[in-house]
Amino acid sequence: MLSPEQLYALRNLPLAAKQVAEGFLHGQHLSRRRGVGMEFSQYRPYQPGDDLRRLDWRLAARSDRYYIRESEVDTSLTVHLLLDATASMNHRDDNGLSKLDYGRLLLAALAYLAVNQGDAVALTILRPDGLQHLPPRADPRQLTRIFHTLENATATGRFPAAAELAPLTARRQRALTICVSDLYEEDGEIDTLLTRLRTTSGEVLLLHLLARNELDFTYRGAVTFEDLETGRTLQLNADQQRRTWQEHLHGWLREAATQARRHGFEYAQLSTAEPLDRALREFLKRR
Template sequence: MLDAAALHALNDLSLVARLIADGAQAGLHPSRRRGEGIEFSQYRPYQPGDDLRRLDWRLAARSDRYYLRESDVDTRLTARLLLDASASMNHLDAAGVSKLQYARLLLAGLAYIAHHQGDAVGLYALHHSGLQTVPPSADAGQLPRIYHALRQLSATGTFPATAVLAPLLARRGASVTIVVSDLYDVGPEHPSSPLAQLLRQLRAAGGEVLVLHLLARNEYDLDYPASAMLEDLETGQRLQLDVTQRATYQTQLQQWLRETEQTVRGYGLYYHRLFTDEVPAQALRQVLRGQLRSPV
């Protein structure tokens, strides 16, 4: 249950992923279902249309009743990890941990959990130069590939144009898509932004979609010295902090947070807000225990 600063200092993403996953003690989805398989689980009465090859003929001969043998079969899905790698994710909290660094820890833990459930997992980083992809796979080398991509990733520029995001919108089968972003371009004031359009279309492409809204506590509380100069990390615009306006800032921030959450949920997506000062394993446990199938 190490905090983000301590985990980042370990400088070993494979170890960190295992620590976070073990601490979270949860999975993305139920790991088994009833069906045709190898390991026997239970009998159920025959129903018209059932495959006769699955009938237990010996039991039928003894009891004059018809039962099918059912087995446990592993479910398989694709976990797609989408990371907003625009420059605003470089924002540092009071402990010196950036949103990007915190997202890296979370996604490494999620990748570990998905992979060890036998699911295919892939990584998609979205930044101004395009879409950086580690295609989904369940093979033994996938985790090192994802860890390497996360380590090498930097947050730069603005969110990519809509046309770049087309590969994310292809129809897909059983899947869960996890988006990590500070959602600055989502809400009623940005209905046509590339990120808003992506979120709107992800649900239509199929599968569950979980949006993790990542914030730093100091931007939430505006906890800076009175002489601080604030800078927009994507535009470079600067603004002298006026401490007398903290109450106004809080009012407007709370309104923006409500509207952003309503917008995401209105798309039919699951929404969860996280802060970078939360212990990653505890934060991930809350996320994975959430009602992914009840986004509204």
């Protein structure tokens, strides 16, 4: 699989999404249920009320028993993709890739995979000036809409206010919600949104995205850090503060994972330096 920076260098989101997802389409496993379909699954004893057209008369003639032929049919799923497009997602890793760049690639690949499995896919860009929302659709043209929206997404400001998020939580539709975010928040607003979506829509998969230079604290010497959302700055000596930084970071990551699971979310931590395959595996496990 190409690295995230190689995919981004293509400057072609549809092509990058196809490159990432097609490797997973070989040997894909669709979610299935038994019913009236094309692919034979098994026999089961006849029960009063069963459709007699599904009765296997040849087997009945041989055995004097009545059996119903069951087949497997594909089940569709509604997949709701959420992208945190607040200013902190502009943070760049040492490979030059921002969290927003990685998030675009990741959600484009997930959309490609979902649409090719027959799922209805929705996309919401979470911005402070209002939500950008594409309602769920299962047709291939939805991919073009999603790619266009992701390509034009920019990261700015802080997380949307509760009033802006109300239309999302007002909908009661069963879906797998997949949120890509760095979880930088002021007062638990991301957790609050996902908790409400968990209640109204069902399963939530939280993909916690960080840059490798955050995780490994690759900085050297005197450094000035700036909060991309508030503009506040902090000066420190990176070599002296590395251990303290990493202790605080790992503590926060443990707490974030614990909090997510406590609220019923599935949680996975991702790095912008890693291939996108882990996130796709997490999706396929739930698909």
